[in-house]
Amino acid sequence: MFEVRHPENHKQAVRFLCVGASGYVINLVSFTICLHMLGLSSPVSFVAAFLIGSTNNFFWNRHWTFKAHEQDPGRQAVRFFFVSLLVFCFATGVYWSLNHTIKMDGTVDDGLAWAIATPLSFVVQKLWSFKA
Numbered sequence: 001m002f003e004v005r006h007p008e009n010h011k012q013a014v015r016f017l018c019v020g021a022s023g024y025v026i027n028l029v030s031f032t033i034c035l036h037m038l039g040l041s042s043p044v045s046f047v048a049a050f051l052i053g054s055t056n057n058f059f060w061n062r063h064w065t066f067k068a069h070e071q072d073p074g075r076q077a078v079r080f081f082f083v084s085l086l087v088f089c090f091a092t093g094v095y096w097s098l099n100h101t102i103k104m105d106g107t108v109d110d111g112l113a114w115a116i117a118t119p120l121s122f123v124v125q126k127l128w129s130f131k132a
Helices: 007-037 042-065 073-104 106-129
Strands: none
Touching: 007 042, 007 106, 042 073, 073 106
């Protein structure tokens, strides 16, 4: 099952990307609501949006991507959010490096940072957070 060419791994990767895309949209909407409708500061809105989007991702990755709903959800959640925070820090470092060395457009840098970080997130979430 851990072989790269195993078809279930490909299906999980596609589901992981779909969940991540939905989490990204939820993150943007949550940030906008927190900032403009609730009047929260940018940093507080940023953290709240991260937590809301990540909670969405945890639920769907647990139940749909990895189908790991028979394991302890509390332990999975701690691992998932820990990995998410580390991947966020890694992506931020990649973004900063690209933005300050290559001097590309910020949007391109953001996309590349997440494109580099996402496979790492998938592997660690699969093998550690959900032990699929």
